[in-house]
Amino acid sequence: MIQPARATARTQVAVIGAGPAGLLLAHLLAQDGIDTIVVETRTQEYVAARIRAGILESASVELLTAAGLGDGIAAHGDEHRGIYLQWPGERHHLDFVDLVGRSVWVYGQTQVQHDLVVASEAAGRAVIYGVTDTALHDLDTDRPSVTFTTADGASERIEADVVVGCDGSFGPSRSAMPASVRRTWERTYPYSWLGVLADVAPSTDELIYGWHPDGFALHSMRSADVSRLYLQVPNGTDVDAWSDDRIWDSLQTRLGEGIDGWSLAAGPITEKSVLPMRSFVQSPLRHDRLFLAGDAAHIVPPTGAKGLNLAIGDVALLAPALAAWLRSGDRSLADAYSDTALRRIWRCEHFSWWMTSMLHTSADPFDAQLQLSQLRWVTSSNAGAAGLAENYAGLPFGF
Numbered sequence: 001m002i003q004p005a006r007a008t009a010r011t012q013v014a015v016i017g018a019g020p021a022g023l024l025l026a027h028l029l030a031q032d033g034i035d036t037i038v039v040e041t042r043t044q045e046y047v048a049a050r051i052r053a054g055i056l057e058s059a060s061v062e063l064l065t066a067a068g069l070g071d072g073i074a075a076h077g078d079e080h081r082g083i084y085l086q087w088p089g090e091r092h093h094l095d096f097v098d099l100v101g102r103s104v105w106v107y108g109q110t111q112v113q114h115d116l117v118v119a120s121e122a123a124g125r126a127v128i129y130g131v132t133d134t135a136l137h138d139l140d141t142d143r144p145s146v147t148f149t150t151a152d153g154a155s156e157r158i159e160a161d162v163v164v165g166c167d168g169s170f171g172p173s174r175s176a177m178p179a180s181v182r183r184t185w186e187r188t189y190p191y192s193w194l195g196v197l198a199d200v201a202p203s204t205d206e207l208i209y210g211w212h213p214d215g216f217a218l219h220s221m222r223s224a225d226v227s228r229l230y231l232q233v234p235n236g237t238d239v240d241a242w243s244d245d246r247i248w249d250s251l252q253t254r255l256g257e258g259i260d261g262w263s264l265a266a267g268p269i270t271e272k273s274v275l276p277m278r279s280f281v282q283s284p285l286r287h288d289r290l291f292l293a294g295d296a297a298h299i300v301p302p303t304g305a306k307g308l309n310l311a312i313g314d315v316a317l318l319a320p321a322l323a324a325w326l327r328s329g330d331r332s333l334a335d336a337y338s339d340t341a342l343r344r345i346w347r348c349e350h351f352s353w354w355m356t357s358m359l360h361t362s363a364d365p366f367d368a369q370l371q372l373s374q375l376r377w378v379t380s381s382n383a384g385a386a387g388l389a390e391n392y393a394g395l396p397f398g399f
């Protein structure tokens, strides 16, 4: 059968995925005079509405601010000095500013995404939403390309100098790395999170991470009027099995037991979903003219809030590396990208696994004693607390 002719566009960097990694990469490259075209399977509205991460490390805030994307954070973000860690009967505050001199910011991924879309539209950058059949070609030549079908059914091709896969855990870029060079590491966890968004003022000034025999609970927030809360639930949990009353009762038990004088304010739940938890790394992050960034290359379980920050960290390394290559032919940073990024990625993989393992309960009473011992150490020893604080508030991007 004769295939219909494809319209071909030419750019320097073809970016697959318009999540935070893809849009931030396009933004930073534009500041270095590099052209991009971004393709995205979802609609702009769908991507903008996804409820995801809530915490930015200080290095992420510094990078976004330096890139001219800091106005929303300055106006609506909430700087936190630390977190609370607790178990029944004890709640302890860890002050990251005192411990390691760095803070974190509550600023939702939806807000980051919004800021990126506004900047992208203001600059008139090419972002093509609603595509299907995204495929990568000729990655081992100096003219790689991406083909796709537009929302109108037209077949299109983008030819580029390099292709960057920012297409998250389900996109095609990861598996476009040749099987002969790629290596993966993976861990699944025997529990999930039930996450809810509620129209109620947070019952805490800073996030509470709670260990409880019934399972982990987390009290986070999005604003002075909106709370974000999570409960550990078994894998395969049906969200309909959790009525609003059951959710509020469980949160009150897991976060309130033995904490004198504290109670959780309940309110209307506006969103409810179950998230599985997984650790995953694929290396290398670059082969020939294909690069990976963000969730396309690695996944962390959410405890410790590293996923979005890791995506920002990858892009912070990749943008100057591609700019040096495409502007002056200097490939040294591009050649170093995978190894440099992986050092930080594995540190965050370890931290996310460690926070997850310390806080999520299993049926094993021996494990429970180990977890409580670890929690007592982290909250009573300056060295233990500083280790957690340094990782949570975030290591430098080039770590």
Ligand code: FAD
Pocket (backbone or CB within 6 Å): 016, 017, 018, 019, 020, 021, 022, 039, 040, 041, 042, 047, 051, 052, 053, 054, 055, 109, 131, 134, 166, 167, 168, 169, 170, 171, 172, 195, 275, 293, 294, 295, 296, 302, 304, 305, 306, 307, 308, 309, 310, 311
């Ligand atoms: P994504 O945001 O997944 O973007 C990838 C994009 O690629 C998507 O828009 C997708 O539609 C698109 N795409 C996929 N396939 C194709 C294709 N074939 N063609 C074109 N486009 C394609 N991280 C934190 O740091 N802190 C947190 O508190 C936190 N909480 C989270 C809570 C939840 C509920 C979830 C789900 C995640 C959370 N994370 C958190 C993780 C964080 O959201 C991700 O790590 C982050 O979104 C990664 O950004 P990304 O741009 O790499 O990938």
Ligand code: DHB
Pocket (backbone or CB within 6 Å): 052, 053, 054, 055, 207, 220, 221, 228, 302, 303, 304, 305
């Ligand atoms: C949030 C998510 C996390 O995984 C976390 O560790 C802290 C906060 C959140 O969605 O607000």
